[in-house]
Each structure stands twice: as structure tokens, then as C-alpha cells.
Amino acid sequence: MSEFHDPFPSYETMSQHDEAHGKKARRTLWNVFWLLLVVTIVEVVVGLYAVDWNLSKTFLKIFFIGFTLVKAFYIVYTFMHLGHESKWTKWVIIGPFTGFILYLIFMMVIGEGNYSMTKRLDEPAAKVEHVDGGGH
Amino acid sequence: MAGATANLEKIEGWDGQTSPMRASYGKLFMWFFLVSDALTFSGFLCAYGFFRHRFAGEWPDPQEVFHHFPFLHGKHLPLMYVGLMTFILIMSSVTMVLAVEAGHRKNRRQVLIWMFATIIGGFMFVGSQAWEWYNFIKGTDTGAVLYENKMYLYKVDHATHAIDTTTLRFKGAELSKEESARIIASGEKFYGANLKHNEYGHIAFADFFFFITGFHGFHVFSGVMINIVIFIMALQGYMDRVGHYEMVEKVGLYWHFVDLVWVFVFTFFYLL
Numbered sequence: 576m577s578e579f580h581d582p583f584p585s586y587e588t589m590s591q592h593d594e595a596h597g598k599k600a601r602r603t604l605w606n607v608f609w610l611l612l613v614v615t616i617v618e619v620v621v622g623l624y625a626v627d628w629n630l631s632k633t634f635l636k637i638f639f640i641g642f643t644l645v646k647a648f649y650i651v652y653t654f655m656h657l658g659h660e661s662k663w664t665k666w667v668i669i670g671p672f673t674g675f676i677l678y679l680i681f682m683m684v685i686g687e688g689n690y691s692m693t694k695r696l697d698e699p700a701a702k703v704e705h706v707d708g709g710g711h
Numbered sequence: 712m713a714g715a716t717a718n719l720e721k722i723e724g725w726d727g728q729t730s731p732m733r734a735s736y737g738k739l740f741m742w743f744f745l746v747s748d749a750l751t752f753s754g755f756l757c758a759y760g761f762f763r764h765r766f767a768g769e770w771p772d773p774q775e776v777f778h779h780f781p782f783l784h785g786k787h788l789p790l791m792y793v794g795l796m797t798f799i800l801i802m803s804s805v806t807m808v809l810a811v812e813a814g815h816r817k818n819r820r821q822v823l824i825w826m827f828a829t830i831i832g833g834f835m836f837v838g839s840q841a842w843e844w845y846n847f848i849k850g851t852d853t854g855a856v857l858y859e860n861k862m863y864l865y866k867v868d869h870a871t872h873a874i875d876t877t878t879l880r881f882k883g884a885e886l887s888k889e890e891s892a893r894i895i896a897s898g899e900k901f902y903g904a905n906l907k908h909n910e911y912g913h914i915a916f917a918d919f920f921f922f923i924t925g926f927h928g929f930h931v932f933s934g935v936m937i938n939i940v941i942f943i944m945a946l947q948g949y950m951d952r953v954g955h956y957e958m959v960e961k962v963g964l965y966w967h968f969v970d971l972v973w974v975f976v977f978t979f980f981y982l983l
Contacts, residue, residue, distance in 0.1 A: 591955065597816050604812065608805045615801065619794045622774070622982045626869075636983060643978040647971055654808045654967045656960075661733040664742075672746050676753055683757050691765065 607653045614642050741961045745968045748930075752972050755923050756979050762915045768883035771912030773981050775867065779846045787872050793981045796839045797973065800931075803832025804970040807938075811963040814956025819945060822959055826942045829966065833935035840928045847920065850903025855910035858898030862908055863891075920980070927976055930969050937962050 592600070618639060625635055652658040657665060732739060763770050774789035781792075810825035853874050856863040866878040866885060879891040886894070901910050909917035941962045950956045 591817070592815050594816065597812055600812050600815075601809065604805065604808050608801065611801050612798070615794065615797050618978075618982055619790045622790050639978050639982045643974055646974045650804070650967055650971045650974065654804055654970075655964055656811075661731065663731040664734050664739070667732065667739075668742050668746055672749060675750055679750075679753060679757055683761055688761060688764075691761075 603653060607649050610649060611646055614646055618642055735957060737957065737961055738964070741964050745964060748968065749972070752923075752926070752975070755919075755926065756975060759919045759923065759979060762913075762919065766913045766915065769913045771916050773983075775872070776847070776911045776916075777843070777981060779843075781842065790981060792839070792843065793977060796836060796843075797977050799832055799836050799839065800970050800973050803829050803836065804967055806832060807963045807966045811956075811960045814950070814959040817951070817956060819948070819951060822945050822950075822956060823942065826938060826945065826959070830935055830938050830942060833931055833938065833966075837928060837931050837935065840924060840931070843924070844921075847917075848903045848905070850901075850910050854900045854902040856895055856898040857901040857908060858894045862901065862910065862914075863894055863898065864910070864912065923976060923980065927969070927972055930972065934962075934966050934969050937965065 621630070621635070621638065630638075657668065734742075777793060778787045778789040779792060780786065780788045806825045806828040810822050810829060813821035813825060853865055853876060855865065856879060861881065863879040863881050863886070866875040866880055867873070868875070877888060877891060877895075879886045879894055901908055903910060904917035904920075906918060906921065908914065911917070941958055944950065944958065945956075950958060
């Protein structure tokens with residue numbers, strides 16, 4: 576095959592490594608595992624004692640979502656190996672996803688949320704009793 | 712092959728020739744599939760957040776709903792079981808990535824060992840989820856009262872978790888003793904949850920629980936099945952004949968995605 580007509584590089588040229596590199600890679604993977612484990616344990620402990628320690632709801636939201644994003648970053652970056660892909664691969668995956676998510680959240684909060692909170696759900700909910708009651 | 716490597720380093724743009732992504736077709740499209748799948752889950756979780764915010768007054772506290780642990784019936788242990796499930800899934804993610812790493816070294820034996828461990832972890836997780844569903848559907852010992860197609864919940868003391876079976880709550884508001892007694896007398900007991908009724912609180916809570924954890928569990932189950940297929944292929948020496956273990960890497964991407972989704976489900980469903 577001509578070197579100029581190879582639309583995709585072969586797997587052998589890019590994703591294989593020797594024993595020495597493998598040892599280094601494995602150490603990184605285990606480090607990330609311990610990090611994920613410690614973060615999860617911290618989250619569970621904070622979740623269990625949130626009431627006893629009088630932590631505010633806003634603090635908990637920021638705390639949990641922040642740590643979740645940290646975990647997500649390490650899973651994607653190391654386990655899914657995205658950190659070692661080419662610059663364009665990273666952008667093509669992260670870019671559209673981030674765009675759609677921001678759009679989704681924006682439309683949920685500003686658009687649909689605002690509309691439903693003020694108009695759509697309030698009025699029929701009183702008439703049509705399709706919703707179970709409750710809450711402790 | 713040496714020429715191709717040099718070529719990769721030389722060409723920086725597409726220019727009608729080499730992809731600037733330097734990734735194989737299969738891997739790229741696994742990523743694109745995962746992006747679309749991630750958007751589906753994001754839609755679910757955003758809708759969950761929206762409903763929860765909208766019905767904040769009658770939304771159940773997850774720690775009051777999920778507090779079971781195997782062999783410890785009646786003990787109030789929130790987050791313990793789901794923490795264990797998270798540990799199992801993270802652990803199986805690590806074994807998967809170790810299989811991928813062994814594949815990079817073309818070490819068939821290690822690929823098989825780690826993939827086997829991943830499959831076991833996957834089955835353990837699916838089994839744990841089944842147990843979680845079983846408890847959720849079966850319900851608590853006291854249940855709630857269903858009267859005129861509306862769910863009335865017993866009052867619960869937050870500090871002691873003691874249930875007051877003489878006082879009812881409806882849509883977050885406490886009813887009087889007389890009203891409660893009348894409804895308890897004429898209504899019927901309801902235990903657990905289905906898609907129409909839910910003893911824990913707002914019905915959307917049960918719906919979202921079934922849909923989100925069910926959709927995720929289905930992903931885990933599919934992942935285990937695909938893992939088994941790849942395991943058998945590796946066992947038969949298919950990857951050695953092809954000359955690389957990229958299939959392990961691709962199924963690994965899917966498996967880590969499942970773990971990634973669980974990290975978010977864990978936060979939004981159980982922690983917050």
C-alpha cells in the first residue's frame with residue numbers, strides 16, 4: 576500500500592508497547608484506581624454524615640458534582656485513554672458533547688423549566704390528580 | 712510499517728490523505744456511539760433533576776429508601792450497599808483496563824485472565840442491581856396507604872427513622888390524626904413500587920429509578936455479553952491471527968463508559 580493512500584493508520588503503529596512501558600502504564604492505572612476508590616469513600620462518608628455535620632444543600636451539591644466530575648475526568652482521561660489520543664480526536668469527542676450538554680441544561684433551566692414551573696405543570700396538576708402524594 | 716509510522720509524524724493535516732485523528736475507524740466510531748449514548752443518559756439525568764426540583768416537597772430522600780444490606784435486615788444502612796456496587800464496578804473497570812494494557816503487549820494469557828475477572832465483576836454488579844430492584848419493588852415492612860388512587864405516606868421521624876402509623880402525609884403535608892385515621896380505615900395498604908404507584912413518595916421517583924438504573928443495568932448486561940464474545944474470540948486465538956488486540960480496547964471503551972455513567976447515577980440518585 577502506498578504510504579499516501581492509507582486513510583487510517585494501522586493499529587500496530589500506534590497502540591502497542593513493550594514490557595517497560597507496560598509496567599509504567601500499569602502503575603498509572605492502579606494510581607487512578609486508588610484515587611477513584613478514595614474519592615468514592617469520601618463521598619459516601621460525607622453523604623452519611625451530611626445531616627449530623629449540618630452541611631448545607633448548596634455545599635453538598637457543589638461537593639458531590641465536583642467530585643463526580645473529577646472521577647469522570649480520570650475515567651475518560653486514563654481508563655478510556657483519551658488523554659493519549661491526538662488533539663483532534665479529543666476535540667471531536669469532547670467538543671460536541673460539551674456543546675450539547677450545555678445546550679440541554681440551558682434549555683432545561685431557562686426554557687422548559689421556566690415555562691413548566693410557571694405555566695404548564697401548576698395548572699393541570701391541581702385538576703388532574705395523576706400524581707401520587709407523599710414525601711417523608 | 713516503518714514508512715507508515717514516519718508518515719504519521721510527518722503529515723499534520725488531513726489534506727486528502729492521512730486522518731489527523733490517528734485513530735482507527737472502529738475506535739473512532741465506538742467513541743461516537745458512546746457520545747450519543749452519553750447524551751441519552753444526560754437527557755435522563757437532566758429530566759430527573761428537573762422533576763426533583765419541581766416536586767421537591769414530595770420527593771423521597773434516597774437515604775430513606777435505599778438503606779438495605781444483604782443479611783442485615785431491618786438495619787438502617789444507607790449508601791453502604793450502593794457504595795459496594797460502585798466499588799465492584801470500579802474494580803471491574805480496572806481489570807478491563809488491565810486487559811487492554813495486556814493486549815497492547817499481545818499477552819494473550821493476561822488478556823484472558825483480566826477479561827475473565829471483568830466478566831465476573833459485571834455479573835456481580837448486575838446481580839447486585841437485581842437485589843436492589845427486588846427490595847425497591849417489595850417495599851418496606853409498613854408500606855403506605857392507597858386511598859382513592861392517591862398514596863398517603865406514614866410520618867417518619869428523620870433522626871430515629873421511627874414510623875408513626877397513626878399520622879399520614881400527603882404531598883409533603885401532614886394530615887390531622889382524625890383525617891389520618893379515616894383514610895387508614897377506608898384505604899388499602901400498599902407496599903413497594905411499580906410504574907403507577909410508589910410507597911416512597913412522588914411516583915416519578917419510582918419511574919426514574921426503573922428507567923435510569925434499568926437502562927444502565929441493561930448496558931452493563933450487554934457489556935458483559937460483548938465481553939464474553941471477545942473473551943471467547945481471544946481464547947480461540949483470533950486476535951493473535953489478526954495481529955493485534957484492538958477489539959479488547961474497543962469493548963474496553965464501552966465498559967468504561969458503563970462505569971462512567973454509574974458514577975453519575977450514583978451521585979444524582981443516591982448521594983444528592
